[in-house]
Amino acid sequence: MSRPSDRKIAMAFMAHPDDAEFLCAGTLIRLADLGWETHIATMTAGDCGTMTETPWAISARRTEEARQAAAILGGRYWCLGENDGLVVYDKPTLRKAFDMFREIGPSLVFTHAPKDYMIDHEMTSLVARAASFVYAAPNISVHPLREGSGVPHLYYCDPLEATDPLGNVVRPTTWVDVTVQLDRKAQMLACHASQREWLRAHHGIDEYLESMKRHVAMRGREIGTAAAEAFVQHRGHSYPKDDFLAEIGKEH
Numbered sequence: 001m002s003r004p005s006d007r008k009i010a011m012a013f014m015a016h017p018d019d020a021e022f023l024c025a026g027t028l029i030r031l032a033d034l035g036w037e038t039h040i041a042t043m044t045a046g047d048c049g050t051m052t053e054t055p056w057a058i059s060a061r062r063t064e065e066a067r068q069a070a071a072i073l074g075g076r077y078w079c080l081g082e083n084d085g086l087v088v089y090d091k092p093t094l095r096k097a098f099d100m101f102r103e104i105g106p107s108l109v110f111t112h113a114p115k116d117y118m119i120d121h122e123m124t125s126l127v128a129r130a131a132s133f134v135y136a137a138p139n140i141s142v143h144p145l146r147e148g149s150g151v152p153h154l155y156y157c158d159p160l161e162a163t164d165p166l167g168n169v170v171r172p173t174t175w176v177d178v179t180v181q182l183d184r185k186a187q188m189l190a191c192h193a194s195q196r197e198w199l200r201a202h203h204g205i206d207e208y209l210e211s212m213k214r215h216v217a218m219r220g221r222e223i224g225t226a227a228a229e230a231f232v233q234h235r236g237h238s239y240p241k242d243d244f245l246a247e248i249g250k251e252h
């Protein structure tokens with residue numbers, strides 16, 4: 001019997017441009033190298049990610065940065081056109097997500113942790129979970145279904161600092177060794193030049209790339225490797241429960 005992962009279509013569905021590059025780009029690169037089709041989708045164009053520019057100017061810059069990052073994967077970038085700080089779980093957002101899922105037909109979805117430091121992330125996580133469950137139901141959308149579409153494997157990325165908003169450290173179910181992919185992951189993150197500047201001004205973080213490298217090194221130490229990305233698999237009713245990422249995550 002074929003498994004959803006046999007279709008080899010991976011999608012990261014995140015809140016903002018650069019979230020995927022921080023949290024799961026190394027794994028996407030691994031999958032692309034294995035012949036997978038890859039997609040990075042964001043809820044917003046990152047319209048508040050600036051101290052000086054208009055929403056339109058920064059959105060244009062950031063969608064171009066995200067497109068360039070996805071191109072390093074050989075992947076496609078999508079944006080649902082929501083606004084920073086205003087991502088909600090409602091009917092219009094769900095409908096846009098269902099239609100995008102119909103067009104992509106993912107067999108594997110990455111999204112934010114259900115509990116994270118920012119509500120945009122939590123709302124995106126909920127929408128990704130809902131869309132994964134229902135997008136292949138015949139009556140949910142008028143968009144045509146790609147052949148073989150069904151409930152995909154769903155994995156939650158680490159929350160910021162691997163900690164939920166109540167201070168609990170998240171224990172992953174699954175680690176993917178991204179040591180070999182780390183340079184390309186950093187290249188993808190570096191595409192987001194606007195944020196390297198803005199984070200320094202807003203958060204006092206002067207090390208956009210270094211914070212990512214510290215995180216993957218921390219997860220890497222847990223499995224005895226130089227760099228890893230970590231995930232929690234969604235194992236609710238009707239979602240695929242075999243931890244297929246763990247199988248590919250150990251191979252070099």
Ligand SMILES: [Zn+2]
Nearest residue numbers: 015016019121
């Ligand atoms: Zn974000």
